[in-house]
Amino acid sequence: MKKAAVFFGEGFEEVEALTQVDLLRRAGIDVLMVSITDDEFVKGTHGVAVKCDMAFDKNKLKDADAIILPGGMPGTSNLAACVELKELIAEFNNAGKLIAAICAAPSVFGEMGILKGKKACSYPGFEKYLSGAEIEYNSVSHDGNIITSRGVGTAIDFASEIITYLLDKKTASDVLESIVYKK
Numbered sequence: 001m002k003k004a005a006v007f008f009g010e011g012f013e014e015v016e017a018l019t020q021v022d023l024l025r026r027a028g029i030d031v032l033m034v035s036i037t038d039d040e041f042v043k044g045t046h047g048v049a050v051k052c053d054m055a056f057d058k059n060k061l062k063d064a065d066a067i068i069l070p071g072g073m074p075g076t077s078n079l080a081a082c083v084e085l086k087e088l089i090a091e092f093n094n095a096g097k098l099i100a101a102i103c104a105a106p107s108v109f110g111e112m113g114i115l116k117g118k119k120a121c122s123y124p125g126f127e128k129y130l131s132g133a134e135i136e137y138n139s140v141s142h143d144g145n146i147i148t149s150r151g152v153g154t155a156i157d158f159a160s161e162i163i164t165y166l167l168d169k170k171t172a173s174d175v176l177e178s179i180v181y182k183k
Contacts, residue, residue, distance in 0.1 A: 002166045003030040004066040013072030014044040023159035045072040071103020100147040119143040
């Protein structure tokens with residue numbers, strides 16, 4: 001079974017985070033909701049508190065197949081300030097494992113230099129933080145082991161691309177059909 005870790009920092013964008021958790025679980029992917037704080041409850045940018053499955057523990061996450069970063073503010077800034085998370089992202093990227101980010105969160109990859117020469121997209125206005133990237137304005141950009149997306153309105157497309165990458169296109173299509181989503 002494939003395993004993905006979605007990271008929650010205070011001020012995360014609720015729709016972007018929980019859409020990934022929900023749709024990936026529907027696809028049969030083991031999704032861990034990981035708090036980067038010491039508290040299992042993390043509050044989103046719109047005041048929705050979510051109980052995560054675990055606090056950050058790098059050793060328990062090394063066997064995951066994907067890292068997913070939701071956007072939101074100050075959630076993205078909090079993710080970017082988490083040194084242990086950035087170390088894990090670098091390890092995953094160096095191993096060719098999937099790293100994915102939506103909205104403002106691709107800026108974390110940009111700050112790390114991971115997007116140099118890669119296609120990427122982000123929330124409008126955050127393109128300047130995608131250092132070295134070939135900027136796209138699609139709902140989702142996919143280049144090698146990196147998937148990025150633009151925001152709340154693209155969260156379902158983002159999840160579909162992650163499911164396709166981790167499993168296959170048919171499973172992604174079946175999940176979208178089950179929620180009555182039409183592109």
